Amino acid sequence: MSKPDHLLIVDDDPEIRQLLAEYLRDAGYQVSTACDGKEMRRRLELNVIDLIVLDLMMPGEDGLSLCTQLRLTSNTPVIMLTARGSLIDRIIGLEMGADDYLPKPFDPRELLVRIKVVLRRVQSFPTRARVDEAAFVRFDDWQLDTRARQVLSPSGVVISLGNSDYRLLRLLLQHPNRPLSRDFLLNHVFEKDSTPFDRSIDVCVSRLRQQLAPGLIKTVRNEGYMLTCATVASES
Template sequence: MRSDHILVVDDDPDIRQLLATYLKKNGYQVTLAEDGQTMHRLLAHQAIDLVVLDLMLPGEDGLTLCRELRTRTALPVIMLTARGGLVDRIVGLEMGADDYLAKPFDPRELLARIRVVLKRTRSFPPQSAPDDATRLGFAGWELDVGAGLLRSPKGVTIALAGSDARLLQLLLNHPNQALGRDFLLQQVFQKERMPFDRAIDVCISRLRQHLGDPPRSPRFIQTVRNQGYRLTVDAVERR
């Protein structure tokens, strides 16, 4: 059985070596990159399961690289940063990161987060051939559940962040039902909601942007006051 392959992108050689040693000791295959250019080259030639991406990089920063990854792939991304403020965490999530860890950190915590993110990602059915993949259609849109791809009525394909794809699938599976933020957070991120935790709100904001859904008068995803969110259209399963 193939070990999960982690790509660590960080310009600090000490951190790269520390993570390579620790993750390999815990059964992972690890590849290292010091900048975005190297990251793109490695992704083009190797099968990667998860990217650990530093925010502060020379050249293109981690936020830019994360946004680029989201437009091209559904790879899960965990962001690292020396700036651990709330705004930075929110911006990281808005760019499509699946999780966020502030430096300095304990490698054991990163290992736990990697395991959780990979488990979440694989809660979707495995990707299959297009004719066999389960798809959920709604109002001309279509979510390819296995691949985490959203297709517009005009045929434009969008690679969703893993958390966004899971959230949209959850809403599609419970149409016209108000789903609370605590429930959504536990189902999507497998964690309890902390004060000021906006992870679900950030995912909803990204989904609305993808759907062209204005937040003040949304057509698809409505905010239910003091509760959470509700998808206002029915979904049809396709194969």
Template sequence: MDTVSTILIVDDDRDIRTLLADYLETHGYRTRGVPDGTAMWKALDEQRPDLLVLDLNLPGEDGLSLCRKLRANSSLPVIMLTARAEPLDRILGLEMGADDYLPKPFEPRELLARIRSVLRRSAAAPAALAPDKIQHIRFSNWTLDLQARHLINPDGVVIMLSGAEFRLLRVFLEHPNRVLNRDQLLNMTQGRDADPFDRSIDIQISRLRQKLGEDARLPQIIKTVRNGGYVLAGSVSVEPAA
């Protein structure tokens, strides 16, 4: 029997929380709704959900700040909601580590589709890496732990990754020294094509470079290929699981 996924909804609008909870529960999910960041942290301490639906505009600490703090020590999938449909809000949400973004107003079935997609991507693992047989992937003195889903830097310090960052880095490590364009990267990580104004891949690569300690002007690990895309340069090795 499939495990039932739990969705934590953080929105200060009680009607929206109730509407989404009822809709998602009719489609087989468990839900919990809370109104603000304080209640969110308490809920996360009590039981880790499988996905977080997080409103950007919350009383007190806003969704962007909450997402940034969450990403410091967790790869929990996050879908961010906002009443503002400005492109800048979407960019900021992705920069803070959200896995997807949905502007209000929206149809509950669209959120359901996004939730299913994010959960599917989070659980999926490319067959080429055979994660049940491989524990670590090493590159440029860094290590990606496939089981814990985090990075380990050359000094042994753990660096947390969002779900989107983990999937993107894993794709690069599957295809070292191969130029991958934005369309390919979006298809491999999110199962969709890019639109002309989609900057999500660029944002995630920028965040990955920061976590890898790269000089944005002269990156050595994930390099930009003019008019081509991006390439992970250098050798990659794997370490079998125990």
């Protein structure tokens, strides 16, 4: 018998944590809970978590900042919960790396369906790619060597990457076929906020485009940049 998927519920409301934990355990899942970001990180260190249900509106570190931090080190799927249901909140949440979004109040049955859908989608990947941990990442007949910080072209040419180009490519590989905004990329590649005339990310994208195949990095109007192929992570 296969081991049940392990879910982590992160919410500052103890009643919601208890209600969801009991409901999802009854549905056959292993469930852990956390009241804030500190406890979430501790749970992630102690357990292999298959999916995180993360509340957006929490005091201190909110769900967006926690999801952003998580995406730098993990591809664990995230479903965000929030009392704010506006389109812009949903877009920001998905942009930060959430896999799905459910506004409060909600029916636990709908959350259960969404959990099943996200887990089925993630587990259907040929390799549950962990770009953040892999030694090699293949994409459209190219290969990134994360240890040497080099790209191997389909014809066997080795391309060394500068620090900013490497960090940009890693971010794009972590979110294939998903547009990433200029602000998001600027913050994570150069660790600074956007200013109206800052074109550093555009210059970085331009350099990568010159080194890679045409069309691999696409400009998505009003959304940002996107890697247009699937990725497969491996240790060899």
